[in-house]
Amino acid sequence: MIKITIDEEACVGCTLCVDECPTDVFEFDEEKRIPRVVKEKECFGCLSCSEICPASAITHEDVIQSEEYYHDMDNIKLASRLAAEVHLPNSPSDDKHKKAALDDLGIRLLSVASVFRQTLGGSLPAVGTMAGRTLATQLPRYHVPEDFGEALKMAVEQFSPAWNLKPEYDGSSKLDIKVGKCFIRELCKDEGIELGGDLCVLFYNYIAGYLGKMGDARLKLLQSTPGDKECKYNVEVFTK
Numbered sequence: 001m002i003k004i005t006i007d008e009e010a011c012v013g014c015t016l017c018v019d020e021c022p023t024d025v026f027e028f029d030e031e032k033r034i035p036r037v038v039k040e041k042e043c044f045g046c047l048s049c050s051e052i053c054p055a056s057a058i059t060h061e062d063v064i065q066s067e068e069y070y071h072d073m074d075n076i077k078l079a080s081r082l083a084a085e086v087h088l089p090n091s092p093s094d095d096k097h098k099k100a101a102l103d104d105l106g107i108r109l110l111s112v113a114s115v116f117r118q119t120l121g122g123s124l125p126a127v128g129t130m131a132g133r134t135l136a137t138q139l140p141r142y143h144v145p146e147d148f149g150e151a152l153k154m155a156v157e158q159f160s161p162a163w164n165l166k167p168e169y170d171g172s173s174k175l176d177i178k179v180g181k182c183f184i185r186e187l188c189k190d191e192g193i194e195l196g197g198d199l200c201v202l203f204y205n206y207i208a209g210y211l212g213k214m215g216d217a218r219l220k221l222l223q224s225t226p227g228d229k230e231c232k233y234n235v236e237v238f239t240k
């Protein structure tokens with residue numbers, strides 16, 4: 001059986017592991033400001049919690065390789081390939097073709113999101129995060145960002161074909177991101193899908209995973225506010 005250990009001295013009490021775990025293994029002790037392992041048997045060894053932890057405070061023993069879903073290269077490649085194509089539609093340059101390509105991608109994302117949702121319950125955020133992180137490691141590194149602020153600026157440019165990201169960052173822990181143009185919002189409108197659903201969850205976590213990897217930080221979503229013309233995300237940033 002998998003054994004989970006939390007280094008309580010190292011833990012910074014961010015609650016990211018509690019939010020991230022697809023099977024709700026943790027409960028947060030508000031008084032002591034640390035997570036408790038309450039359902040160890042439910043752990044299936046995805047290692048999302050240790051990946052997201054900014055303090056590297058969570059370790060697992062006896063994780064069988066086949067249980068490491070997010071470390072299975074085929075699954076990672078599938079999720080990252082589907083998501084990676086989102087921000088790389090510079091060709092074809094023709095707007096009509098670009099829209100058709102994005103619509104097609106959106107439909108594929110929608111089906112992959114619902115498959116993940118059905119097969120792995122609440123794991124969609126973790127899948128999005130891993131896909132974003134994987135993308136960050138696959139990009140050519142012409143320029144490695146010096147800090148999280150620079151990673152943000154790079155992301156704005158990087159994702160601009162599909163998303164108009166407008167971040168406001170205070171340089172430490174407070175980050176607000178407004179999203180103007182968004183191909184997922186357009187897709188939801190066209191398909192009659194309510195905003196804020198699986199695609200939006202995948203989108204946010206994809207960006208958060210990418211930013212976390214590029215800027216050596218972990219992001220905690222405090223509030224998301226979908227809107228017809230603009231969506232807002234209030235985020236807390238934990239830099240290492």
Ligand code: SF4
Pocket residue numbers: 004020021022023024025026042043044045046047048049050060
């Ligand atoms: S490894 Fe996955 S299932 Fe296990 S506690 Fe961590 S997040 Fe939860």
Ligand code: SF4
Pocket residue numbers: 006010011012013014015016017018034035049052053054055056057058
């Ligand atoms: S993610 Fe790490 S630092 Fe944050 S609460 Fe969990 S164990 Fe503590």
